Amino acid sequence: MDWIYALSDWLQALAAGNEPWNSYARYLPQLLEGAWLTLKLVVLSGIVGILLALPLALMRTSKNPWLWSFPYAYIFFFRGTPLLVQIYLVYYGLSQFESLRSLGWLWDEVLSQPYWCAIITFSLHTAAYIAELFRGAIQSVPRGEIEAAMAVGLSRRQQYQKIILPRAFGMILPAYGNEVILMLKGSALASTITLLDLMGATRNVISRTYMNLEFFLMAGVIYLLIAALFIGCFRLLENYFNAHQKATHLPTGKLDVQVQDEHLKDTAR
Amino acid sequence: MKVSVRFLTGLLLVLGSFGLQADTLRIATEGAYAPFNFIDSSGELQGFDVDIARALCEEMQTECEIVGQDWDGIIPGLRAGRYDAIIASMSITPERSRVVSFTDPYYSNVLAFVGPKDEELGTDAASLEGKTLGAQRATIAGQYLQDELGRHVEVRLYDTQDNAYLDLAAGRLDGLVSDKFPAYDWLRTEAGSDFEFKGEDIDIDDKIAIAVRRSDQELRERFNEALEAIVESGRYAEINAKYFPFSIY
Numbered sequence: 001m002d003w004i005y006a007l008s009d010w011l012q013a014l015a016a017g018n019e020p021w022n023s024y025a026r027y028l029p030q031l032l033e034g035a036w037l038t039l040k041l042v043v044l045s046g047i048v049g050i051l052l053a054l055p056l057a058l059m060r061t062s063k064n065p066w067l068w069s070f071p072y073a074y075i076f077f078f079r080g081t082p083l084l085v086q087i088y089l090v091y092y093g094l095s096q097f098e099s100l101r102s103l104g105w106l107w108d109e110v111l112s113q114p115y116w117c118a119i120i121t122f123s124l125h126t127a128a129y130i131a132e133l134f135r136g137a138i139q140s141v142p143r144g145e146i147e148a149a150m151a152v153g154l155s156r157r158q159q160y161q162k163i164i165l166p167r168a169f170g171m172i173l174p175a176y177g178n179e180v181i182l183m184l185k186g187s188a189l190a191s192t193i194t195l196l197d198l199m200g201a202t203r204n205v206i207s208r209t210y211m212n213l214e215f216f217l218m219a220g221v222i223y224l225l226i227a228a229l230f231i232g233c234f235r236l237l238e239n240y241f242n243a244h245q246k247a248t249h250l251p252t253g254k255l256d257v258q259v260q261d262e263h264l265k266d267t268a269r
Numbered sequence: 270m271k272v273s274v275r276f277l278t279g280l281l282l283v284l285g286s287f288g289l290q291a292d293t294l295r296i297a298t299e300g301a302y303a304p305f306n307f308i309d310s311s312g313e314l315q316g317f318d319v320d321i322a323r324a325l326c327e328e329m330q331t332e333c334e335i336v337g338q339d340w341d342g343i344i345p346g347l348r349a350g351r352y353d354a355i356i357a358s359m360s361i362t363p364e365r366s367r368v369v370s371f372t373d374p375y376y377s378n379v380l381a382f383v384g385p386k387d388e389e390l391g392t393d394a395a396s397l398e399g400k401t402l403g404a405q406r407a408t409i410a411g412q413y414l415q416d417e418l419g420r421h422v423e424v425r426l427y428d429t430q431d432n433a434y435l436d437l438a439a440g441r442l443d444g445l446v447s448d449k450f451p452a453y454d455w456l457r458t459e460a461g462s463d464f465e466f467k468g469e470d471i472d473i474d475d476k477i478a479i480a481v482r483r484s485d486q487e488l489r490e491r492f493n494e495a496l497e498a499i500v501e502s503g504r505y506a507e508i509n510a511k512y513f514p515f516s517i518y
Binding site for chain 1: 364403406407411412415425426427428432435436439440441
């Protein structure tokens with residue numbers, strides 16, 4: 001990220017010691033580095049979250065109480081408690097247990113690191129919401145499509161692989177995009193466990209400069225830009241996976257006369 | 270519960286102060302900076318600052334009312350005339366000096382390194398290379414850590430001093446930099462019993478004084494005289510000894 005500092009030096013030279021421009025130029029790199037960390041946190045926890053959510057949702061839709069009770073309790077807990085409480089439990093709570101601290105690698109490299117604590121908490125949190133989205137989508141795959149799958153002789157496993165899950169994934173995409181953006185905003189809580197994400201970096205800069213308005217405004221703009229980036233990515237994904245929703249009707253005039261129908265003529269215009 | 274007790278005490282004190290005569294001196298303190306100012310189990314404001322305030326009032330032969338006030342609003346409240354002085358372990362800084370007047374200092378704050386008893390912790394940049402150190406955000410200790418050692422150590426900044434203590438106790442930090450006297454208080458608790466001060470104190474020339482309105486120069490003089498008197502008479506040393514076995518003047 002050296003180019004950011006080069007840019008900052010150049011801007012500082014441009015400001016030529018004039019406040020407040022000099023401070024803006026001087027502290028901007030810290031905000032941008034924070035934004036990069038925020039981006040990493042959200043993307044990584046969004047991916048881990050959806051991977052965890054799939055088995056949870058499949059278990060949740062089962063009729064066997066041994067299978068659905070765990071995801072039920074899990075989702076209930078993570079949706080029902082504030083993210084701040086969860087992040088404190090993982091970061092400050094787990095570290096209270098002596099036995100955890102003697103786990104060697106697991107403690108030294110993972111649980112003692114604020115970065116991994118944040119990733120773990122955010123992933124577990126968002127997985128609960130995504131699992132619930134998946135459950136709703138799996139249950140709303142049209143009955144007729146499943147019957148059709150059975151009719152052509154697909155096994156239960158094949159039905160899930162080829163019909164139900166791809167359909168469910170398409171259905172949850174818009175809501176999943178929503179969840180990732182919520183997570184982007186929730187990630188500001190990483191600053192409470194010493195991480196210098198965008199929020200943490202901003203608070204640090206403000207504690208030095210006392211320029212609350214300016215730097216919170218800058219942070220707000222950067223959050224907006226990141227959100228815009230996510231919105232754009234999800235639009236592309238939706239266009240790819242839900243292409244059928246955008247399909248234009250074929251001109252009916254070119255169809256075989258036998259399949260031409262009155263109602264097709266109406267919508268073709 | 271703590272908050273509501275504090276809030277109610279504050280409310281009662283504020284309400285009570287309306288009924289007092291004009292010659293009663295109202296003094297604000299924060300109540301969240303043990304052992305300098307804190308709220309005891311019966312909801313009373315206590316601590317070094319409070320004892321000093323009472324001694325000064327006695328010396329000046331004035332009726333005094335001590336009120337609790339959150340840190341953020343403590344200077345605005347003074348300027349708005351809700352009380353006449355702040356005795357709340359406030360450091361003299363150039364920014365504050367522009368809006369309030371400070372008396373002579375009544376103690377000096379120093380910073381100190383705190384680390385585990387069973388581990389060596391050098392306090393110079395070379396021996397700290399690569400270590401992880403913590404401090405509270407937006408404090409003089411936090412600024413010192415970033416400015417003086419930021420290139421050599423990994424700095425972690427916490428929202429509250431308590432969270433920094435928790436992480437030190439959990440072994441995530443090799444040490445922390447903090448105001449010395451509150452840390453001294455923590456080291457005497459059970460959680461802090463495995464830790465100690467490391468190396469020399471860091472003297473950053475941080476002086477703690479009483480703040481009054483800039484228009485109240487007469488009151489400032491009275492505080493200065495009273496302060497000198499209680500230092501002379503040994504009353505100050507008595508209060509000092511109640512909290513610390515060493516002089517903080």
